[in-house]
Amino acid sequence: MRALKIVGVRQVAVRERLDPRPAAGEVVVQMKAAAICGSDLHPYRSMPATNQGRPMGHEFLGIVEDTGAQVTGLKRGDLVLSPFTYADNTCFWCRSGVQTSCPHGGRYGFGGVDGGQGEAVRVPQAPGTLVKLPVPADSALLPSLMTLTDVFCTGHHAAVTAQVGSGVSVAVIGDGAVGLCAVLAARRLGAEPIILMGRHADRTELGAGFGATDIVLASGEEGVEEVRKLTGGHGADAVLECVGSMQTLTTSFGAVRDGGVISRVGVPSYTDGPIGMDMIMRNITLTGGVDPARHYIGGILADVLEGRIEPGRVFDRTVGLDGVPDGYRAMAGRQSLKVLIIP
Numbered sequence: 132m133r134a135l136k137i138v139g140v141r142q143v144a145v146r147e148r149l150d151p152r153p154a155a156g157e158v159v160v161q162m163k164a165a166a167i168c169g170s171d172l173h174p175y176r177s178m179p180a181t182n183q184g185r186p187m188g189h190e191f192l193g194i195v196e197d198t199g200a201q202v203t204g205l206k207r208g209d210l211v212l213s214p215f216t217y218a219d220n221t222c223f224w225c226r227s228g229v230q231t232s233c234p235h236g237g238r239y240g241f242g243g244v245d246g247g248q249g250e251a252v253r254v255p256q257a258p259g260t261l262v263k264l265p266v267p268a269d270s271a272l273l274p275s276l277m278t279l280t281d282v283f284c285t286g287h288h289a290a291v292t293a294q295v296g297s298g299v300s301v302a303v304i305g306d307g308a309v310g311l312c313a314v315l316a317a318r319r320l321g322a323e324p325i326i327l328m329g330r331h332a333d334r335t336e337l338g339a340g341f342g343a344t345d346i347v348l349a350s351g352e353e354g355v356e357e358v359r360k361l362t363g364g365h366g367a368d369a370v371l372e373c374v375g376s377m378q379t380l381t382t383s384f385g386a387v388r389d390g391g392v393i394s395r396v397g398v399p400s401y402t403d404g405p406i407g408m409d410m411i412m413r414n415i416t417l418t419g420g421v422d423p424a425r426h427y428i429g430g431i432l433a434d435v436l437e438g439r440i441e442p443g444r445v446f447d448r449t450v451g452l453d454g455v456p457d458g459y460r461a462m463a464g465r466q467s468l469k470v471l472i473i474p
């Protein structure tokens with residue numbers, strides 16, 4: 132089979148490798164759709180060169196091709212979706228809703244586990260990890276279903292941890308795919324107003340389509356000023372920080388009201404932050420973290436299947452497996468918001 136590998140900075144390539152075989156508790160999924168994640172761009176921009184390389188990708192869905200021993204509830208031919216980490220979904224941590232902390236779980240592409248950007252994927256902890264999809268493999272819903280592997284659930288996680296609900300004022304920072312999904316998730320939960328802070332008019336336009344009531348194209352202090360104007364001078368009840376830079380974290384503190392919540396789901400590029408006396412005196416809650424997507428998929432699936440939300444609109448380019456290296460270039464160069472892979 133063929134699968135994507137990264138061997139160094141900006142060096143991703145489709146390589147031949149042995150077909151995966153499932154061990155006990157595992158299944159092999161024939162990939163029907165996959166995607167490039169913003170977080171795939173971190174190793175793409177910075178991974179030191181290696182001879183062996185590493186498989187890439189953690190967003191995929193496909194058809195069960197082969198099942199190992201001790202696999203119940205899944206059979207050959209099932210269309211299944213994987214969250215971006217695998218987990219047993221039975222232990223204390225999984226039952227607590229933090230499947231990303233499962234001691235039997237882990238990340239695709241690490242420790243000998245396949246990546247999602249290949250013709251087939253060997254899935255550990257398959258019965259706990261995979262979610263069956265009640266649609267045919269050529270369903271027009273695949274792009275939106277794909278977003279449940281990571282990006283839409285990540286936006287949803289930002290909204291849920293920030294206690295977004297009916298009538299809550301929200302400021303979303305970042306017009307990447309996660310930020311736009313956070314807008315849609317906040318809208319789905321009844322937030323109003325929803326202010327989207329971004330820099331690219333073509334992306335914020337999709338944000339408006341997803342339910343943003345106001346667009347702020349300014350950043351930094353000027354952007355903070357605009358958010359305050361739009362929220363009666365108070366600041367937003369909830370700020371969803373979907374970028375991960377020190378600058379956007381600082382902007383979040385400026386845009387949130389006293390007593391409000393900042394939720395961070397952007398991969399942080401910083402290790403320290405403004406969490407001292409000022410935050411204590413303002414009663415600001417700082418929350419967020421890695422998204423336990425498996426915890427959310429079941430509750431969101433019906434809205435996608437019944438067409439109430441269409442998060443798949445974040446995909447603005449579709450490539451085959453051979454086009455994946457070009458897809459990385461396009462996303463890294465910001466010519467593409469998010470790339471869908473249909474083999």
Ligand SMILES: [Zn+2]
Pocket residue numbers: 218219220221222223224225226230232233234235236
């Ligand atoms: Zn677990």
